[in-house]
Amino acid sequence: MESEGSLRERLIDVGVDIVMTDGPDSLGLREIARRAGVSHGAPRRYFPTHHALLSAIARRGFADLASRFEAAAEEDASPRDRVRALARTYLRYALEHRGMFELMFRHDLLDGKAQPSDLPPLRESTLPLFAHMVELVSRHTAERTAAGPATPAAVIAAALWTNLHGVAQLWAWGSLPLALGAAGQGAPEGADPLDRLLGAVLDAHLGPVNG
Known part of the structure; x- marks a missing residue:
């Protein structure tokens, strides 16, 4: 089972990949969750706001x-x-x-x-x-x-x-x-x-x- 810390890092990893390949306009929470293979609400467990995830990226x-x-x-x-x-x-x-x-x-x-x-x-x-x-x-x-x-x-x-x-x-x-x-x-x-x-x-x- 994936730990919370590793899932948090995976979400950031996916975000980095998206911004590098598709640009910052593609950094929606749903898109990050989709590419990370988690539910669209999963990022909210680790990042209370969209800005918090963007800042981590x-x-x-x-x-x-x-x-x-x-x-x-x-x-x-x-x-x-x-x-x-x-x-x-x-x-x-x-x-x-x-x-x-x-x-x-x-x-x-x-x-x-x-x-x-x-x-x-x-x-x-x-x-x-x-x-x-x-x-x-x-x-x-x-x-x-x-x-x-x-x-x-x-x-x-x-x-x-x-x-x-x-x-x-x-x-x-x-x-x-x-x-x-x-x-x-x-x-x-x-x-x-x-x-x-x-x-x-x-x-x-x-x-x-x-x-």
């Missing part, structure tokens, strides 16, 4: 992204190179897993008002990722100037994250490829179309490599 997305950040990290690389690897991972995740990325940053889930009170707000899942970015930015700026940056590392990291998130959204919507193509500034043939853009983002927030 989105937490898996943040855990997946965190593991990808860890895998992309090279301990011997410079802080700037590690920021670049983190930023590239963020953009690639956003573009390759658009459904999950959209779910992870849904405002109605992030504010936590519709989820069980015994769980921390989903928004707190972003804090370890942001803290890692702040640490790397702090180390990078410390290497660039002995006097330290005029702007706190947390503010620089927040601006960088904002820029990356905007790039991810505008690229997914097709606006940035269209604008860059119209301006004749697309990447050279065979090059990663995001690399030049990512380099400009890092230069804007961390300073040029030889600056």
Whole structure:
């Protein structure tokens, strides 16, 4: 007999599979229950609201992204190179897993008002990722100037994250490829179309490599 814990995890597993293959609009309770092979009322035993189940699925997305950040990290690389690897991972995740990325940053889930009170707000899942970015930015700026940056590392990291998130959204919507193509500034043939853009983002927030 399947335990309550394993059934709860199976419901989340099914939800993750649905959002990855069909997108967040397909995450209805009945559809999740159907694919999990349980009655349509079964999810309510483990998730009091639809939002609670969606939040649990989105937490898996943040855990997946965190593991990808860890895998992309090279301990011997410079802080700037590690920021670049983190930023590239963020953009690639956003573009390759658009459904999950959209779910992870849904405002109605992030504010936590519709989820069980015994769980921390989903928004707190972003804090370890942001803290890692702040640490790397702090180390990078410390290497660039002995006097330290005029702007706190947390503010620089927040601006960088904002820029990356905007790039991810505008690229997914097709606006940035269209604008860059119209301006004749697309990447050279065979090059990663995001690399030049990512380099400009890092230069804007961390300073040029030889600056």
